[in-house]
Amino acid sequence: MTPTGLDADIVVVGGGPAGATAADDLARAGRSVVLLDRAGRIKPCGGAIPPRLVRDFDIPADLMVARISAARMVAPSARTVDMPITDGGYVGMVDRDVFDEWLRDRAASHGAERRTGTFERILHDADGATVVEYSTKEGETVRLRTRCVIGADGARSAVGRQSVPGAERVPCVFAYHEILRTPDNAPAPYDPQRCDVYYQGHLSPDFYAWIFPHGETMSIGTGSARKGFSLRGSVSALRAATGLETAETIRREGAPIPLKPLRRWDNGRDVILAGDAAGVVAPASGEGIYYAMLCGRLVAEAAEEFCRSGNPQALRNARRRFMKAHGRVFWVLGMMQYFWYASDRRRERFVAICQDKDVQRLTWQSYMNKELVRRDPLAHVRIFFKDLAHLFGLVRA
CATH class of the missing domain: 3.30.9.10 (D-Amino Acid Oxidase, subunit A, domain 2)
Known part of the structure; x- marks a missing residue:
């Protein structure tokens, strides 16, 4: 049975970088979108953004309050x-209250409907429509009938805990x-x-x-x-x-x-997670804005495929594409955090490694371009053996 009388093709829960990006992309693609967000919350965040983000997501320079x-x-x-x-090169710094609101406003300028409220639950009507219930500041319960829900409501996502197996176990x-x-x-x-x-x-x-x-x-x-x-x-x-x-x-x-992507981002039916809700914050560095926005974009593509085809298998494509592009980076950073942050003795050696010019150059190139640098294999070999020497205490820290 095909549901009728929908309030929106897609409801995005959460208006941070992931949710606002997904809503913007979907609105530009011609989908009817509701962007539901709680007012007044600012996520604790260092606010660093790389040049790759500025280029890929058309971020105006005046949103950066500092260039590092x-x-x-x-x-x-x-x-x-x-x-x-x-x-x-540089690292741009943004204030999250201003930056996030600009992203939400951009989504609205392209047709996304903004709503303010607190997500409560997901239900299903008899005709197969997915229903998002949320409460307003005045205590009113509002129902939105839709085809697909994007949960971009942060770590320990309420959407994820209700809908996606394993979402409650994200470290x-x-x-x-x-x-x-x-x-x-x-x-x-x-x-x-x-x-x-x-x-x-x-x-x-x-x-x-x-x-x-x-x-x-x-x-x-x-x-x-x-x-x-x-x-x-x-x-x-x-x-x-x-x-x-x-x-x-x-x-x-x-x-x-x-600090670890969930093994599954969707429920196989009508819900998919994005951003912190999907666990896409880089281990070791804690960097999240770029990965959240890229995740939001890939999730929007998957949601569009689902709405067009009616096949819920399309929702799985977002995680596949993200991990193909960045899974190796997350693995490397996770191992780095596991080894080098374990004790002050190892932290001392980690900082010593950062003196190495190869480490510095490849670190910044990878950060700014958001991909592992493969053009200089000898530099990677040198770093590998230097890491081993420091790990086993063969050189002075």
């Missing part, structure tokens, strides 16, 4: 290693950061064009802490999967150590960050 030209890695011993970006790091107003005379070693990354066990026993410039503001935060570890205490210690304890705090934010 280097990273500084800080070891447990407090030794620092600077990694300059060469050949005109997460819990991230916490504080947005500070950048002092007029920011204390050294702060540099408005450099990201500082702290690989120190007392700041994170299994991830890292950071200070990222955002022009008039800065993000200072940390993450950990270890229960009982005080994220606020860690950020407070980092602020004190860097002379930022008296800087004005604008807001505080925390959320789980998934």
Whole structure:
């Protein structure tokens, strides 16, 4: 039975980068789309975007509040290693409240209908229509009849937990950061064009802490999967150590960050996940904006194929395409986090490896272009043997 009287071909739950991108692409393709989002929530995020994202998704330069030209890695011993970006490359920094809203507005400008509310459940009518129920701020329950639901509602997605087997088991790091107003005379070693990354066990026993410039503001935060570890205490210690304890705090934010793509993104019928809900945040780095937007685009393509053909098998294509393009990168980063973040002794050696010019060049090329660099196989061989030497303690850290 073919359902009639639908409110939209597709309902997208969640208006972050993944959901807004999916809604925009589908609206441009001529599909009727409802973009359902909760108002006022800002995800804790360093806000880094690579040039590849700017190109692929037509992001205007004025959304970037800073252009980063280097990273500084800080070891447990407090030794620092600077990694300059060469050949005109950069890391763009965006404020998520402004950036996400711009993406939602762009989707609406192309025909997506924006709704504000909290997702409650997915049901099915007798004629086969999929029904999304959500509640408004006033407490009203609203029903939307549709053909397909895209769950882009973040880590531990409510859409995923209800609909996709295994979605409740995604491993997460819990991230916490504080947005500070950048002092007029920011204390050294702060540099408005450099990201500082702290690989120190007392700041994170299994991830890292950071200070990222955002022009008039800065993000200072940390993450950990270890229960009982005080994220606020860690950020407070980092602020004190860097002379930022008296800087004005604008807001505080925390959320789980998934670090492994789910084995399945769809329910084989009418629901597919995107972004954090699908687990597409890079291990080791925690980078998520580019991967979320690419995931949103691939999910939109799969949802369009499903709506056109009526074959729910089309929904599986999104994960296949994503993992074909980036599965190896995620595996490499996962292994890197497993080995190098395990102890301060290994973190010290990891920072030492970052002094290597081959490591720096290939790291930035891979980050900016979002693909493993294959043009210089000898550099990869050199790095491999240097990694082994550091791992087994054959060289000084």
